[in-house]
Amino acid sequence: MSALSPTLTLRRSRRRARVWHGVMVYALLAILLAFSLLPIYWLLATSFKTRFDIFANPGQFFPFPFTLHAYQQVLSDPHFLTYFKNSLIVNLATSLITVALALLAGYSFSRFRFRGNQALLLFILATQMFPSAVLLLSLYILFRQLHLLNTYPALIISYVTFGLPFSIWMMKGFADGVPEEIEQAAMIDGCSRMQALLRVVVPMLVPGMIAVALFSFLAGWNDLMWSLTLTSSTSMRLIPPGFILTYVGQFQTYWNQLMAGSVLVSIPTVAVFTLLQRYLVQGLTSGGVKG
Amino acid sequence: MMRERAFLIGTIFPALAVIGFVVLYPLVRSVSFSLTNYNLIFGTHSFDGLQQFSSLFSDPTFYTALLNTLLLSIGPMLAAFVLGFAQALVLNQAIRARSFFRGLALLPWVIPQVVVAYLFRFMFNQSVGVVNVVLKGLGLIAHSLPWLALPHSAPWVVGLIYAWNEVPFFMLMLLAGLQSLSGDVLEAALVDGATPVKQFFYIIVPGLRRIITISTVLIVIWNFNNFTLIWPTTHGGPVNATTTFAVWVYVQAFENFNIGYAAAIGVIWLIFLLVLTFFYLRAVSGSEQ
Incomplete structure (x- = not known):
């Protein structure tokens, strides 16, 4: 057998190196993602299990028998639906108000x-x-003095401040990217500012x-302490305190x-x-990356 | 000119008014409460000088809470930084479906924190938790442990929860930073024979210095303030093993209704945060020029 030509050997070893590199990258990716995703798999798997299996066989990897029973229970719980509705109302209102305030202030800044300044x-x-x-x-x-406990406005105005400062910065960053000539042309045509x-x-x-x-919605949706403190009636409760007070009993947990x-x-x-992540990434990094 | 000024005031004032009402006013009022013996149960509310602070500094819980707050703010941040940086470096390689994998990697940050707290409480449960099953299977422990009820293990579990939750934030920020680094410089370094390790320490890290400062300080500040990840998992227990300033102020204010004392803790906490915030703002504004 004659020896392979040097260039061919080189090309082969290069290709082998590239293949190895690829294998390494995907292997590393798998290991790193496993850390982040295994708990989430466990969350999903458990939600499809029966209560019996959770206690009898805590290590069961695949939910078997696979059941939607837990979802039926949760969705037929009127309290859960109330908490969900309250959370949606409060956080959607928070988002809208934050966008309006941040738009005006961010533009002017x-x-x-x-x-x-x-x-x-x-x-x-x-x-x-x-x-x-x-x-x-x-x-x-x-x-308490203003009798605003257990009301939407108290929660909404509090939640607006969670995201507003950062949002003003984000909007300023985006407005900096819009050329000023555009609105000057409109103002010459007779528009007010x-x-x-x-x-x-x-x-x-x-x-x-x-x-x-998105940012302000997520910030409010995540809150526990404020909603736990500012609401006490079941009809005004949001999801996070609802969770604590509904499913976690003193003696047994469902x-x-x-x-x-x-x-x-x-x-x-x-x-x-998932739908809008590129906008949030753009917003979060607009102040942080450039410069 | 007048119109422009009216426009400027009219657009900035609403945002400032909300911030003033929900942030500045309560801040000033809380600081003033710290100088009183305000207590909703005893009904006392009179000027008390620095009495609250002197009881605070002789309260052993204060030093426990201070240490816990510092350890839980910095330790998990370091772990999350390393893992998040690793994820960012791998996701920055030429891989297929990168945005899909990035989306998956973001999940721990996107799901609500109260969900994260209960998920880990479940996984570390003594009788039904999968962690005990796995560790017993590997022969590392002889019998199931109540991880969150032991003073030695509870802080580690809480730290793990913090870290798991914030890895995606570092990944996101650092990946964006990596993608903004100029490819030419990296290639020139490779041609010059720089090893990947050298390339990492001499080109990538310096290039990302600003984003590293901002994201690490931001996470430390967020950890300093976190309540949602601790309260549902341990309530600050067992025996204050995971009590941080956030948990302690909450307990003093809304369980003991000892407003003056809670406010005094808050003032000390605020001083620490102002120092951190100073570094954060310096990093943010230093780069604007």
């Missing part, structure tokens, strides 16, 4: 330079970092508005129902995120 922007961002339990302490007492903003600039800021809506409920309350955030 992008277009106007005034004394202290940089300091004001940094100050707004700093408010996002204040310890929320400390704020809640005083707001709880204020809302507000008309120019609404008719010409807003359509170009849609990705930013989606990012802000794990399959808890997991089925978990899957159901994760659907809105996962769905919204």
Whole structure:
């Protein structure tokens, strides 16, 4: 057998190296994703199990018998549906208000330079970092005096501030990307600045508005402490406190129902995120990456 | 000119008003509560000077909560940073269906935190938890342990929950950063014979320095404030083993109704956060120029 020509050997070893590299990359990807995804698999699998199997066979990997019983139980629980409705109302309202406020403020911070504007922007961002339990302490007492406990407005105005500071920064970032000539042309044509903003600039800021809506929705949907404190009646309760107070008994916990409920309350955030993730990524990194 | 000024004020004021009402006003009021003996159960509410602070500094729980808050803010952040960076580096390779895998990797961050808390509480449960089943199967433990009820293991489990939840955030930020690095520089380094390790430490890490600072400080701040991941899992227990400032303020304010004391804890907590926030803002604004 004659020896292979040197170039062929080289090409082969290169290709082999590339194949190896590919195998390594996918193997690493699998290991790293397993860390993130195994608990989520367990959440899903448990939600399709019977209560008996969870106790009798805690290591059962595939749900067998596979049952939707836990989902039926959760979905026929009127309390769960009330909590879900309350969470949707509060968080959708929060999103809308945050988008409106952040759009106006972010646009102006992008277009106007005034004394202290940089300091004001940094100050707004700093408010996002204040310890929320400390704020809640005083707001709880204020809302109690104003008879606003157990109402939507108390929750909504609180939730708006969760995402607003960061949202103003995101909107400013997006508005910086829209050339000023566009609204100047509209203003020469006789539009007021507000008309120019609404008719010409807003359509170009849609990705930013989606990012802000999503960010503020997720921030509110995640809250536990505020909703636990500001509501006490079952009819006004949101999902996170509802979870604590419904499925986790002192003596027994309905794990399959808890997991089925978990899957159901994760659907809105996962769905919204999957559809719109590129806008959020763009928004979150607009301030962080550039520069 | 007048119109422009009216427009500017009219657009910025609504946002500032909301922030003032929900953030600034309560902040000032809470600080003033810390100087009183305000208690909703005893009905006391009078000026008390620095009395709350002196009881606070002689309360052993204060030092426990401080240590727990610091450890739980920084430890899980480091673990999540390493794992998130690894995920970002792998996802930055030429792989098929990258956005699909990125979407999967994001799931731990997208599902609500209260769901995360209960999921881990279930997995670490003594009688029905899968962690005990696996560890027994591997022969690492002889019998099932109540992980979240033991003072030695509960902080580690809570730390694991934090880390698991925030890996995707690091992945997302660092992947975006990697994709913004110029390919030319990386290729030039390869041609010059830089090993991947050298390339990583001399080109990638310096190139991402700003995004690394911002995302790590942000996560530390979020961990400092976290309540949702701890409360449903341990309530700060067993015996304060996982009590952080967030949990402690909540307990003092809304279970003991000891408003003055809770406010005093809050003031100390706030001072720590202001220091962190200073570093964060410096990183954010330093890059604007």
